[in-house]
Amino acid sequence: MSTVKLAVVYYSSTGTVHAMAKRLAEAGRQAGAEVRLRQVAELAPQEAIASNAAWSRHFDDTKDEPKATADDIVWADAVLFGTPTRYGNVSSQLKQFLDTLGPQWSQGLLSDKVYAGFTASMTAHGGQESTLLALYHTIHHFGGIIAAPGYTDPLKFADGNPYGVSHVTGGNNDAPLGEVELAALDHLAQRVVRIAGKLSA
Numbered sequence: 343m344s345t346v347k348l349a350v351v352y353y354s355s356t357g358t359v360h361a362m363a364k365r366l367a368e369a370g371r372q373a374g375a376e377v378r379l380r381q382v383a384e385l386a387p388q389e390a391i392a393s394n395a396a397w398s399r400h401f402d403d404t405k406d407e408p409k410a411t412a413d414d415i416v417w418a419d420a421v422l423f424g425t426p427t428r429y430g431n432v433s434s435q436l437k438q439f440l441d442t443l444g445p446q447w448s449q450g451l452l453s454d455k456v457y458a459g460f461t462a463s464m465t466a467h468g469g470q471e472s473t474l475l476a477l478y479h480t481i482h483h484f485g486g487i488i489a490a491p492g493y494t495d496p497l498k499f500a501d502g503n504p505y506g507v508s509h510v511t512g513g514n515n516d517a518p519l520g521e522v523e524l525a526a527l528d529h530l531a532q533r534v535v536r537i538a539g540k541l542s543a
Contacts, residue, residue, distance in 0.1 A: 430469025453485030
């Protein structure tokens, strides 16, 4: 059986979704997948980035990391998309990337792949579920297969999100990922790789 190809494609402004993406990429590798970790391009004006020290620092730290292209999605058997919540919706940076995939969509190159999502917000009810559901609207149009985690493992009753994986960063927007979130991320990567492997077989 061929190795599953997993793309982890994300946008992160201050680093939380970046940390989640790195954990998913490592869990995917541990599950036997070949992994591409790709950041989508920043669209915000420089003055907006400079107005937030954490955003500016993260931008500088990651500016040389590989940027996502349409080829990364076409290449993959499974894709994990990550975004912070923006008013209960997908960030404009990730949405802009998704909106560039029309040529691949029209050729059917995005269909029959396994997809799932992950997100973060400052508050527990800051739009995490609506963000993931909004992301999945696009996947439905792709003809993709959404492999949301549901409650397929007891650990999901700890993190409590059946739509994907989410993290609350707190009032200072800097709460680190805890054991509950890390376990949920590992489970999501393993599940997506396993389902993609069955489809490939």
